[in-house]
Amino acid sequence: MTTDVFTRYAALDPAAEPDAQPDWNAVDAVLLATIDGRATAMTTELEHRKTQPTRQRTWRSAWVAAVAFAVVILAGIAVLIATTNTDSDVVDIPAPPFDTPTEAAAAWIQALNQGTAEDIHALMADGYIGFDIIGPTIAETDERIRWDRAVGVSSYLLDSCEETSPTSSTCEIAVTLPIAGLFTGVEDRVDLITVRLDPNGYISSTSVHEGPDDGALYDLEAEFGAWVDANSDLTPFDLNPRANTDGQLEMSPEDAAETFLALIEQFLAQRPG
């Protein structure tokens, strides 16, 4: 008789081992030190920074000053161009608090397509749970949206939202995923997404309610990741800000996206079938 592989794996749960015992004293000590010490540590660090400003070499200061001057000049030129441009690209994204989850969904999709990372974060409640486009910091979200745009991801809210409660709305979203197109030949899809509001009118979570079967796509992505690891000096961590969870790509998101796409083409070209 053979036992199902899932049943066998479930039985290997390390947390179910008799000697798996937490050390709550250690957890409590670290947690309390973190909670109680955070304000003090921050103050100390700031004080420390204030006392450190004069260690730089003079040539370096002069160089920094020259660069700063150039930046100021360039910024001035940029402001001049922006203010004299009558076809300004400023995007007007509705701001929270939202009265209905459907309004929030529309603002969210607009922010994903046209907004900045700040625009996207501004819609979200603290502790938002949902898509990995939202990084832990604005800088990381910025990397992700720039990467998405460089590979051609776009989303559109279809006119189909159904409010399932005063704080929850489920909407159809058409998504174009060119990378999926490269892997499977299908880049357009429709996902059913649920958007929820917190009591203050901010988006607390978004989740996929229903969507296409992505099993084949995930398999190919995993195979591609292993191929990149084996055949280049790079890893998926270096090429995709979502995989790089500390949010520090060593190249620009645009360069990473370009390299990512080029490697997909190489991968597909060498792949049998």
Added chain:
Amino acid sequence: MPVPSHDETFKRLYQTHRQAIWSYCLRRVPRAEVEDAVAEVFAVAWRRRDAAPGGDEALLWLYGVARNVVRNVTRSHIRRRRLDVKVVSLGVTNEVPADVPVVRNAEERELLQHVANLDDDEQELLRLRLWEELPIADIARTVGRSPRSVESKLARIRKKLARRLAVPAGSTAMGSPRYAEEGGDR
């Protein structure tokens, strides 16, 4: 009835869910770092306590926080391992984690090795389903996929593992279970 203060609410969150979060971390990070990871999860929860949902949602929310903490721990381990690989010039990848506590026999070790060879998302789905014992809908919310996708992906993982386990180690041309399964039923 007095409204609970932040401290009391947070204390309750911690007391109610710390065991589940400890188990979650134990299943994913080296044993020596589990307590630190749990403390970090609740430190993040403390900073974001205004956003913490109540009731059943709270644990899912904490799993979301824990997932990020574990990723960072894992990421630093990968970096460290790469450094070790460079130093000793040994190409070691996807080992069964040294901290898996008790492996009773060769079959179990083989199964753990095959699971370790799955990609990170697949391993996470497997653990959420079989070790955290979350329903499909909750897994879907935690990982940001549709329930249908999660279900289908789990079915593929089951098939993949069963197929790999059916191939005796070293019996393929490349000596690799992955190579053997790629000509399968795709």
